[in-house]
Amino acid sequence: MVSFIGYQCSVCGANYSPNEAIYTCPKDGGNLDVQIDIEKIKDQYQPEDIKNSSIFSIWRYLPLLPIKEPSYKETPFWAVGWTPVYSPEVLKNELNLEKLWIKDDGRNPTASFKDRASAVVVARAKEIGAEIIVTASTGNAGAALAGMAAAANHRAVIFAPKTAPSAKVAQLLVFGAQVFLVDGNYDQAFDLSVQASNEFRWYCRNTGYNPFTAEGKKTAAFEIWEQVIEPNKLDKPLNIFISVGDGNIISGIHKGFKDLFALDWLKEMPRIFGIQAEGSAAIANAFDDASEEIKAVSADTLADSISVNLPRDGLRALRAATQTGGRYIKVSDQAILNAIARLGIEGIFAEPAASTAYAGLEKAVEEGFIQKDDPVLVLITGSGLKDVKAAAMAVREATVIEPNLDALKKALNK
Amino acid sequence: MVSFIGYQCSVCGANYSPNEAIYTCPKDGGNLDVQIDIEKIKDQYQPEDIKNSSIFSIWRYLPLLPIKEPSYKETPFWAVGWTPVYSPEVLKNELNLEKLWIKDDGRNPTASFKDRASAVVVARAKEIGAEIIVTASTGNAGAALAGMAAAANHRAVIFAPKTAPSAKVAQLLVFGAQVFLVDGNYDQAFDLSVQASNEFRWYCRNTGYNPFTAEGKKTAAFEIWEQVIEPNKLDKPLNIFISVGDGNIISGIHKGFKDLFALDWLKEMPRIFGIQAEGSAAIANAFDDASEEIKAVSADTLADSISVNLPRDGLRALRAATQTGGRYIKVSDQAILNAIARLGIEGIFAEPAASTAYAGLEKAVEEGFIQKDDPVLVLITGSGLKDVKAAAMAVREATVIEPNLDALKKALNK
Secondary structure, rough: OOOOOEEEEOOOOOEEOOOOOOOOOOOOOOEEEEEEEEHHHHHHHHHHHHHHHOOOHHHHHHHOOOOOOOOOOHHHHHHOOOOHHHHHOHHHHHHOOEEEEEHHHOOOOEEOOOOOHHHHHHHHHHHHOEEEEEEOOOHHHHHHHHHHHHHHHOOOEEEEEOOOHHHHHHHHHHHHOOEEOOOOOOOHHHHHHHHHHHHHEEOOOOOOOOOOHHHHOOOOHHHHHHHHHHHOOOOOOEEEEEEOOOOOHHHHHHHHHHHHHHHOOOOOEEEEEEEEEEHHHHHHHHHOOOOOOOOOOOOOOOOHHHOOOOOOOOOHHHHHOOOOOOEEEEOHHHHHHHHHHHHHHOOOEEEEEHHHHHHHHHHHOOOOOOOOOOOOEEEOOHHHOOHHHHHHOOOOOOEEEEEOOOHHHHOOOO | OOOOEEEOOOOOOOOOOOOOOOOOOOOOOOOEEEEEEEHHHHHHHHHHHHOOOOOOHHHHHHHHHOOOOOOOOOOHHHHOOOOOOOOHHHHHHHHHOOEEEEEEEEHHHOOOOOHHHHHHHHHHHHHOOOOOEEEOOOOOOHHHHHHHHHHHOOOEEEEEEEOOOOOOOOHHOOOOEEEEEEEEOOOHHHHHHHHHHHHHOOOOOEEEOOOHHHHHHHHHHHHHHHHHHHHHHHOOOEEEEOOOOOOOOHHHHHHHHHHHHOOOOOOOOEEEEEEEEEHOOOHHHHHHHOOOOOOOOOOOOOOOHOOOOOHHHHHHHHHHHHOOOOEEEEEHHHHHHHHHHHHHOOOOOOHHHHHHHHHHHHHHHHHOOOOEEEEEEEOOOOOHHHHHHHHHOOOOOOEEOOOOOOHHHHHHOO
């Protein structure tokens, strides 16, 4: 069975059948929520059907996804998700928290959370017969699309700003995507990809534009439900910390929990905290103003994956916090770098945009938004190997010595 | 139960009890094979006990490992191994092979195969009460030790050559290891780490020196047995392609299959192919000479993880091929780069030392060592994100364009 029944606009509430819309709301351009047939799923599935699945990837949640069962099973496409959850003792003690989990989505096939969205979009492209998929990306979404398209033998075209880290661009090219580096910023790359999509009838994967990205991203909520909420029988709501750029990850995860809640498989919604870099805080600004109007900023942060002037999924991202009793928090670039080193001592290597979520937790604890007995999960959205320059800024340089024991003893003061 | 019963020298055959040796053979310096109590394991376990395990990491093979059950279960330490196996259709067709699998060990917690060895060595260090673990590493082994030690709250000291890629060094530092960059080559870093280990009583993890590294590495053989050999009921022996530097990965995997064979859980040994870069081919040279004498070379290859003058585990590495009906193959740096791009089109991103194994398969097919109906598995030992400079050399540069549709059309010739 396929549970996809249509779209609803997140701004005006208008409903559309699957064939009446592709990207955003035809009336007001609002982000569309994909609607799945909750009653039908409820009739046909129990939580145990999911929990007993022998598939350890996002595809265990196929009954809750708006797509048919894809092929390409013995490929990286089929290996997305079901990322590990750690319970880091040292950090738990440092923060004086009783229950802390870290979910490492840097362990995905192309080393970022974005594989979830790209895999679902590639599956959708196959279904609707789109031969080329296009996206704009600061790097992770592009690498994810390039990797997932490669795994499924599909063509991908990527627009990235010329300033994207070379590690991310090399990955796009290795996956065989056609890559255009746009002499401009992410927003210009985004606009150009949409124009190209319209002009050449390419299927556009853009974050906060294609409604199916959030459907891929919601699988992280399902995993948190299965890996943390259910087994730990929490007596307080889980507090989830997510870094926010365009806002599509946080809104996708919110959507996942809403689906579970609607199915009555989840009794209490988690509280969702959105963390933004101070230099790219459009949604956090709106939160602080208690407004739903998201105003563009001139983004400036070293966390390139969340450096965005005008978030493409701002409204839903804002509501992910306001509707769940969470909040938005801003953190400095220095706090983001420090957080890389804190996560590192537990053996977790995060890129700046990912460590941002942990920096937000540190601030939330410090400011009293999180209490000792509040259970917390921090989502790591990308691997530190994606941006080693930033990692090098987060730590002191290594000691260079001559290759002999005397030099070593001197360096060790022994 | 713990199955560890002693060591046997791979050169002179002398046996030692667990307390009579630590690193290499006290008599001749030969590499020691860890011996496990095959009869006891056979008595107490059936293959099904392993196959029904709910642990999806190397720790599902604990009964076959020479260590006690470690703690640190909700950490990256516990998440090592059980890496995905893909069956890439396009490459299968390109090579005209009926059965081709690629096992991606770049999907390990620190993005390389070396996590397997480091996790087992850290567990061993805990058991014997060693407070500091030291290693020399071109990068991956160091990152793996640093990451696994961090996850288990253990101290690590790493010696790396000053020329190691910055991505790899940043990862060591982020994991909180004490890092010394040695102004010399890998071999000098190796010697210094051994001296430091003796001088300061640090536990030395060095590849081809500490016998427990191969015990960690043998888990990949167990996974290949469980993921490929058993479910596919192969009627010909599996041909496994492994890139070789120091020789410890190939000898560890050989050891794993020997353990399974001794247990009678494996009916037919796979054929093991060792692939070396032409510029670092000490073991392949010995193979070509039909000699067991491994002569040092002056290593020069862009595949830094397998760039070694005198392999530290050369004899066992050679025998992994000669004793299984496999062989050694040399490939050029250009073939190694080309292989990165071939793997990429299936969504698999490999570092040069990892793509070397695939380049070896291409040559083996070309030279007739592999026939159409020979089942083949290629092991990818590290992620391409570890060395993006090399990846960039493997592909054409991206096209830079102005952020408008006209510029795009021009670039597309539309």
